[in-house]
Amino acid sequence: MISASLSPNTEFDDVILAFKVLCMPWTWKQGTAVSHVERRLGGLSFNSGRSALLSILKAFGVGRGSEVIVQAFTCVAVPNSVIWTGATPVYADIDDTYNIDPKDFEKKITRRTKAVIVQHTFGIPAKIKEIIPIAKKHKIKVIEDFAHTMSLPLTGDAAFYSFGRDKVLSSVFGGLAVGVDVKKYHKTLEYPSNFWIFQQLLHPIAFSIILPLYRVEIGKVILVILQRFGLLSLPQISEVKKYPNGLAVLLLNQLKKLPRYTKQREEIVKFYGGKGALLRYPMRVENPSSVVARAKKKGILLGNWYHNVIDPSPVSYVVESCPKAEEAAKHIINLPTRISSNDAKRVLTAL
Numbered sequence: 001m002i003s004a005s006l007s008p009n010t011e012f013d014d015v016i017l018a019f020k021v022l023c024m025p026w027t028w029k030q031g032t033a034v035s036h037v038e039r040r041l042g043g044l045s046f047n048s049g050r051s052a053l054l055s056i057l058k059a060f061g062v063g064r065g066s067e068v069i070v071q072a073f074t075c076v077a078v079p080n081s082v083i084w085t086g087a088t089p090v091y092a093d094i095d096d097t098y099n100i101d102p103k104d105f106e107k108k109i110t111r112r113t114k115a116v117i118v119q120h121t122f123g124i125p126a127k128i129k130e131i132i133p134i135a136k137k138h139k140i141k142v143i144e145d146f147a148h149t150m151s152l153p154l155t156g157d158a159a160f161y162s163f164g165r166d167k168v169l170s171s172v173f174g175g176l177a178v179g180v181d182v183k184k185y186h187k188t189l190e191y192p193s194n195f196w197i198f199q200q201l202l203h204p205i206a207f208s209i210i211l212p213l214y215r216v217e218i219g220k221v222i223l224v225i226l227q228r229f230g231l232l233s234l235p236q237i238s239e240v241k242k243y244p245n246g247l248a249v250l251l252l253n254q255l256k257k258l259p260r261y262t263k264q265r266e267e268i269v270k271f272y273g274g275k276g277a278l279l280r281y282p283m284r285v286e287n288p289s290s291v292v293a294r295a296k297k298k299g300i301l302l303g304n305w306y307h308n309v310i311d312p313s314p315v316s317y318v319v320e321s322c323p324k325a326e327e328a329a330k331h332i333i334n335l336p337t338r339i340s341s342n343d344a345k346r347v348l349t350a351l
Contacts, residue, residue: 001214002343004280004303004336007207009170009254009261017253018204021246028201029191031245033252040255041161043178044186045243049147049162050077052175054084054240055182056158057115060141062087066114069140071100072309072317072325074119078145079315084240087114089315093322098282099126101324106134113138119145120152122305122334123168123265123278128155148279151262154179163251165203165235168279169258171251172200174243192241199233201246206232215299265337268344272335280305280334283351288333291351298350303334 021027038045046052062068064086070078072091079089092108095101098121105116116135118126128144132155135142142156150161150168156179163174206226213219226232265277272281280303285291292302309329310317320326335347 001211001219001299001301002336002339002347003211003214003301004334005166006211006214006301007165007170007204008336008338009257010204010207011257012208014250014253015204015208018201018250021249022198022201022205025194025198027249028194028197028246029244031248033245033248034243037243037248037251037255038176040252041176041178043161043176044182045248046175046177046186046189047192047239047241047243048077048173048237049160049164049167049175050081050237051240052160052162052177052182053078053081053117053143053145055177055185056143056160056180057081057085057087058185059180059182060115060143060158062114065112067110067112068114069100069105069108069116071117071119071121072322073098073121073306073328074310075147075306076310076313076315078117078119079310082117083315088112091310091317091322091325093324094121094328095127095324097124097126098122098328099124100131102127102130102134104322105131109134109138109140113140115141115143117143117145118156119147120149122280122282123149123151123276124282125152125276132156149277150258151277163247163254168261169251169254171247171254172203173237174247174251176243186242189240189242191244192239196233197244197246199231201250202226203232204250214301261338264339267341268337268339271341271344272337272348278337281337283333283335284328284331285333286331288331291333295347295350298346300347300350301336303336305332305334307332 066087082089093104144159147162158179210219
């Protein structure tokens with residue numbers, strides 16, 4: 001299967017490494033790998049990107065009575081982190097880059113606005129140079145969402161990364177906060193349970209079997225069985241924890257591949273007709289669900305970020321408040337970019 005979402009980064013050496021770590025449970029929680037990751041990336045690590053975002057919000061004093069502006073056309077993880085602090089997410093519309101529209105951002109500012117989260121959707125740079133002067137004028141903190149990119153410099157006040165199963169680099173779960181001191185909050189956190197870590201380490205191993213068999217439905221059956229028996233976890237997470245050493249080991253191996261992955265994504269995006277090392281290549285079609293279903297029959301799993309304005313559920317979103325985001329959500333599909341040129345030809349031929 002060609003996939004934009006089912007562990008596109010996993011290679012044979014990742015599978016072997018996951019198996020080795022799985023056999024050394026005494027290294028799962030604490031070890032040297034976490035500190036190596038934090039030094040390489042210049043931040044403090046957490047069990048997920050949304051946990052890293054929560055730590056930044058807390059460091060900036062966001063809480064009950066505060067408002068944080070986020071763009072519509074995003075993952076529910078972003079507004080949920082705001083809600084976890086007791087604050088209220090306020091949605092701004094997007095522009096033609098699928099990122100927050102600076103003009104609509106300024107319109108949504110009130111005396112309660114404490115911060116704005118600037119998402120670089122698909123890895124497409126947002127208009128950060130237009131946003132920062134507006135934020136400074138109103139004394140608003142700028143938090144950059146680097147969940148879809150590892151190629152952009154920090155321009156705002158802080159940023160967070162995500163190392164989920166379908167991100168630029170993957171350790172199945174993980175996140176990192178940079179640009180602000182979050183040590184005080186980090187010290188209050190515990191490590192995830194051994195069973196949770198086991199579930200994540202099993203993920204690359206399981207998918208090395210699932211993906212080759214997915215097209216003939218056997219792989220999908222195996223996936224459902226493993227999830228139903230709790231051996232694999234779902235991609236959602238609700239607890240804020242520290243980043244376990246076992247997953248950091250996986251990420252260190254992925255970090256070695258970042259230049260190659262970046263070059264590959266740039267080449268495939270150029271082949272599609274765009275530019276940049278995009279995590280996924282956005283395309284609009286008249287009937288996304290039909291296109292996705294027909295592509296699946298040809299062995300291609302297209303992405304659907306974001307087929308809901310706030311995906312997968314529109315938390316506290318007011319319908320018709322962000323019309324450009326709503327229009328994009330009705331027509332968007334994503335093409336995979338961490339694939340070979342031959343596979344990219346297959347994708348375009350199928351489309």
